[in-house]
Structure formats: C-alpha cells, structure tokens
Amino acid sequence: xxxxxxxxxxxxxxxxxxxxxxxxEDAELAGILDAEVTRQHHTLSLVSSSCxxxxxxxxxxxxxxxxxxxxxxxxxxxxxxxxxxxxxxxLAIRRARELFGAQYAGVQxxxxxxxxxxxxxxxxEPGDTLLGMAHxxxxxxxxxxxxxxxxxxxxxxxxxxxxxxxxxxxxxxQLALAHRPRIIICGATAYSRVIDFERFRAIADxxxxxxxxDISHIAGLVATGRHPSPIDAAHVTTTxxxxxxxxxRGGLILSGRDAHTxxxxxxxxxxxxxxxxxxxRMQGAPAVNMIAAxxxxxxxxxxxxxxAWMERIRITADAVASAFQAYxxxxxxxxxxxxxxxxxxxxxxxxAIAESALECCGIIVNKNRVPGExxxxxxxxxLCIGTGSMAQRYIDPEGCRRVVDLVCRILxxxxxxxxxxxxxxxxxxxxxxxxxxxxxxxxxxxxxxxH
Ligand SMILES: *Cc1c(COP(=O)(O)O)cnc(C)c1O
Numbered sequence: 502x503x504x505x506x507x508x509x510x511x512x513x514x515x516x517x518x519x520x521x522x523x524x525x526e527d528a529e530l531a532g533i534l535d536a537e538v539t540r541q542h543h544t545l546s547l548v549s550s551s552c553x554x555x556x557x558x559x560x561x562x563x564x565x566x567x568x569x570x571x572x573x574x575x576x577x578x579x580x581x582x583x584x585x586x587x588x589x590x591x592l593a594i595r596r597a598r599e600l601f602g603a604q605y606a607g608v609q610x611x612x613x614x615x616x617x618x619x620x621x622x623x624x625x626e627p628g629d630t631l632l633g634m635a636h637x638x639x640x641x642x643x644x645x646x647x648x649x650x651x652x653x654x655x656x657x658x659x660x661x662x663x664x665x666x667x668x669x670x671x672x673x674x675q676l677a678l679a680h681r682p683r684i685i686i687c688g689a690t691a692y693s694r695v696i697d698f699e700r701f702r703a704i705a706d707x708x709x710x711x712x713x714x715d716i717s718h719i720a721g722l723v724a725t726g727r728h729p730s731p732i733d734a735a736h737v738t739t740t741x742x743x744x745x746x747x748x749x750r751g752g753l754i755l756s757g758r759d760a761h762t763x764x765x766x767x768x769x770x771x772x773x774x775x776x777x778x779x780x781x782r783m784q785g786a787p788a789v790n791m792i793a794a795x796x797x798x799x800x801x802x803x804x805x806x807x808x809a810w811m812e813r814i815r816i817t818a819d820a821v822a823s824a825f826q827a828y829x830x831x832x833x834x835x836x837x838x839x840x841x842x843x844x845x846x847x848x849x850x851x852x853a854i855a856e857s858a859l860e861c862c863g864i865i866v867n868k869n870r871v872p873g874e875x876x877x878x879x880x881x882x883x884l885c886i887g888t889g890s891m892a893q894r895y896i897d898p899e900g901c902r903r904v905v906d907l908v909c910r911i912l913x914x915x916x917x918x919x920x921x922x923x924x925x926x927x928x929x930x931x932x933x934x935x936x937x938x939x940x941x942x943x944x945x946x947x948x949x950x951x952h
Contacts (some may be wrong), residue, residue: 512564519563522764543941545894545904547866549841549887550718550744553946554794555801561828562749562794570786574776589793596799597753600724603732604760605772608795609779609787610752613717613741617686618650619645620737620754623778624711625683625763627654632673632682632710635659637878639692641715658682666834666843666872668692675707686926687735688715691869691885693818693834693841698734705736711765714738715792718887719839721745724802725811728839733757736771745814745840745889747807748798749791754779813892814840820898821888824905833871833883842886845871849917852881858915858923863937864908880920894944907936 505522509515523531531907541553554562566589572579575594590608595628597606610616625631631651632642638661642649645657658680660673677685685708687701705712714731720740722728731738737754760772780787789853801807818837822905825832825844833843846855852868859866869885876882888901896904911933916924 512560515565516560516563526788532719542946543938544865545937545941546890547864547879547886547888547904547908548890549867549885550749550889551865551887552744552797552889553893554743554747554749554939557792558748558797558801561797562790564790564793564795567788567790569789571789572780572786572917574780586789589789589796590787593792593799594798596796597755599730600799600802601738601755602730603738603755603757605754605775607775607779608751608755608792609784610739610754610789611784612750612789613715613752614641614643614737616739616741616752616754617641617713617715619778619783620713620739620775621651621655621684623774624713624737625655629683630657630658630680631655631684631686632658632660632676632680633686634668634689635661637874638662638872639689640686641688641690641717644686644688644715661683662692662872664872667694668696668702670697673701674704674707677704677710679707682710684711684713686713686715686733688713688717688719688739690718691841691843692718693822693832693837693839694844695728695838696731698731701731702734709765711736715740717741717744718841719745721747721802721807721811721889722814722839725808726812727815733759737775742795743800745811745835746798746802747810749794751788751791751795753795761776810892813895814888816898817888817892817896817901818842820901821886821891821905822903828905828909830909840888840892842888843869843871844884844886846882846884846912850912850915850923851876851917851920852883853879853881853921854915854917854923855884855912858925859908859911861925862907862911862933863941864911866905866908891944894941894946895942896940900934900940900944903940907940 534575569586571583571586575591593608594606633644636646645651663669685705702712712735714735716723717740723730736759740753742751754775756771761770764774818840821833822837822842831845856868867885868881869883870881871883
C-alpha cells in the first residue's frame with residue numbers, strides 16, 4: 502500500500518481517505534460495493550425486512566470506535582480508554598429507553614437472533630419448555646424452529662394461526678395451560694395483523710410463564726404508536742435494529758415495568774440478568790461502532806421524518822393489499838395492519854417460481870409459506886411483501902397500483918413447468934425490466950432524511 506502520511510484528524514477525514522484508498526488499492530472490492538449501490542437503485546425491493554439506512558447512520562457505523570475493545574457496561578468496564586465508548590453506549594441506551602418508553606435497554610447484541618439466544622439462555626435452563634409461534638405460521642426460527650438452537654436446547658411447543666391466517670389465541674392459552682412453559686414468545690416474521698400483546702401477557706400470567714415479545718419486524722410502527730407496544734405487556738422485548746428502525750445490523754433487548762422485578766425462580770432482577778446474559782454469558786466485546794450507528798438510528802427514529810416514513814409504510818401496505826385484491830389474489834388475513842402483505846399465489850405458480858421470475862425482471866421479493874401450506878419451505882405457495890423500501894422511495898398509492906400491476910402481469914406471463922422451473926419469454930423479461938427501471942427512476946432512492 503502506498504504510504505500516506507497525512508494525519509487523519511476526524512471522522513470526515515477517515516471516511517474520505519477510506520473511500521479513496523479502497524478505490525486506489527482494492528478496485529475489486531470497491532467495484533463490488535459500487536455494484537451493490539447500483540443494484541439497489543435499479544431494482545424494486547418488496548422484501549418485508551428491507552430498508553435503507555440513513556447516510557448518517559452508515560457513517561456512524563464506519564467510525565474510529567471500531568478500534569476500541571471493551572467489555573462490560575458504561576461505568577463498569579474491564580478495559581481502559583473508554584470515555585467516548587461509554588458516552589456513545591449511554592447515548593444509545595438513553596435513546597432506546599426514550600423511544601420505546603422502556604425502563605431497561607441493552608444495546609450490545611450483535612443481532613436479534615443473538616438477543617433472543619441471550620434472553621433465553623439467561624431465563625431458561627436447557628430442557629425447559631418454550632412456547633413459540635411455528636415457523637411455517639410466520640414465527641421466527643429462533644422462536645423454536647427445529648433447525649435453530651432453540652429446537653435443540655429446549656422442549657418446544659408451537660402455536661400457529663387459524664385457517665384464515667390469524668394468531669389462534671385460544672390455542673396459545675390451551676397449550677400454555679397444558680404444557681406450563683417457562684417462556685412464551687410472541688412476535689412474528691411474516692404476519693400482517695396486529696399482535697395482541699396484552700392477551701399474550703394474560704395467558705402468560707395464567708400459566709405462570711415469562712413473556713418475550715420479539716418486535717423485529719414492527720419496531721418502527723411500535724415506536725411511533727402505530728402498533729400497540731409490548732414494552733410493559735411483555736417481561737422482555739427484543740428487536741433487531743436493521744429492519745424497521747433503519748439502523749445497522751444489530752439487536753436491542755428492552756424491558757418495561759418488569760425490568761426491576763425479580764425473575765421468577767432467580768435471585769436477580771430482569772435488568773441485571775439481561776445485562777449478564779449478553780456479557781459475560783454469550784458475547785465478548787460489543788461492536789461499539791455499531792452501537793454508535795444504533796444511537797444514530799434511534800435518534801432518527803425520534804424525528805418527524807421517521808414518523809412520516811412509518812405513516813407512508815401503512816398507507817402503502819393498504820394500497821398494495823387492495824391492488825392485489827383487485828387482481829383477485831387472496832391477501833392472507835384479509836388485510837394488512839402493519840407493513841406486511843402476504844399473498845397466496847395461484848395457477849401452479851409457486852413462491853420459488855414467482856420469486857425467481859420477478860427477480861429476472863428487477864423486482865426483489867421473498868417467497869413465503871401460507872396457511873394450509875402443502876409445499877416445502879424452499880418452494881412455498883406465497884409471497885411476503887413488505888412496504889418499508891417502497892415507502893422510502895415515496896411510492897404513493899397510485900405508484901403502488903403500478904407496482905402491483907407489473908407484478909401481476911409478470912406472473913400472468915409465467916408458465917410453470919414444475920415446482921421451481923418455469924418459462925418466461927426473454928423478450929418479455931426485457932420489456933418488464935425496462936418498466937421496472939422506469940418506476941425506479943420515477944421513485945428514486947434519495948436521502949430521505951431531507952424535509
Ligand atoms: C429478522 C428477525 C429476527 C432475526 O434478526 P437478525 O438480527 O437478522 O438475527 C428475529 N426475530 C424476528 C421476528 C425477525 O423477523
């Protein structure tokens with residue numbers, strides 16, 4: 502590498518020099534990074550977990566804090582040189598508590614999966630019983646999925662949805678009373694309706710269980726009061742920071758009115774157990790640069806611009822759901838009350854085929870299982886659409902209709918040849934691709950913090 506003796510005095514110097522060095526000295530990697538920016542601008546993402554971080558959040562994640570190794574929590578560290586690290590972590594904690602109205606916030610978890618693992622490892626003994634939402638009904642793998650660690654370490658009981666796609670609370674209660682789980686997990690990955698956290702808590706109390714709410718998918722709607730908050734209803738709440746909080750890859754652990762009460766069966770309070778769950782139990786030094794980015798994202802989440810984005814997410818979801826219904830597609834659960842619209846496919850078109858055919862045309866969307874699913878998770882019979890990215894592009898209801906119109910026309914042109922194989926004329930693909938590009942140009946990704 503060429504010697505460069507310019508001192509790097511601040512964050513802006515670092516970022517400028519970093520980009521210049523990458524371009525000059527690692528053209529291969531710089532090229533891939535640029536290609537990804539181009540891909541994101543020239544495709545339409547309908548992926549329910551996706552959104553773009555703000556440039557400010559991105560810059561915070563690329564800060565000199567990455568050079569600092571610390572363990573412990575602010576004021577109780579095992580290392581020296583922590584003055585700025587302590588300030589940044591305290592800031593992130595303060596913002597997380599304020600945004601969610603929580604008594605306790607832990608900001609060190611590397612992801613929501615880690616946060617869930619940490620909470621479970623702290624509150625359960627191996628072999629304890631866990632009641633979670635089945636993966637094929639919309640639950641997350643870490644809520645007891647057979648291929649995740651939860652399935653291996655705990656005795657897992659699963660609840661699901663009724664045939665119309667709504668959480669079956671009667672089943673939850675019946676299973677909770679029959680199996681007396683140590684913990685009940687609520688929160689979903691692919692669910693379009695409001696989750697009744699109070700009802701879950703009533704069931705947990707009746708069954709003597711702890712309640713964990715995982716709001717990874719709806720954290721922004723919760724933070725802005727567009728979805729009931731689980732913070733006081735659940736004993737513990739987890740979320741990732743990279744879906745609806747437009748933050749870095751990472752997790753949060755939160756607790757409300759139970760934060761300073763004793764964990765049933767243990768001597769310590771929830772807040773104490775949760776701190777120790779992360780370090781020293783499951784994690785070493787946190788990624789402090791990512792904690793800075795979480796602080797940036799949480800700050801943004803308190804702004805009017807974020808509130809307006811959440812408002813658009815809801816409007817967009819309603820517009821997308823009714824546009825699919827106008828094409829006679831079944832919207833699972835009848836409508837959307839959050840950012841997710843779950844579509845049941847038809848005419849032999851599987852989720853795998855739809856996902857692949859749409860991607861060829863520049864529309865990125867995930868296949869998903871639907872109630873009464875008969876196909877495997879790799880094939881499925883549905884699509885799970887989310888409106889976070891569309892709302893960041895300011896796609897209005899008229900634009901939503903055009904997007905859905907395009908999706909439906911593409912699917913109409915697909916001839917399925919099996920569960921994964923299909924035919925879509927290359928000339929048509931090309932034509933659809935141009936129409937997607939035109940929509941991307943009409944609704945560009947901009948710095949959406951403006952206003
Ligand atoms: C996405 C998701 C997770 C996992 O988040 P990671 O941070 O990617 O591990 C956990 N729970 C739910 C409900 C999710 O939707």
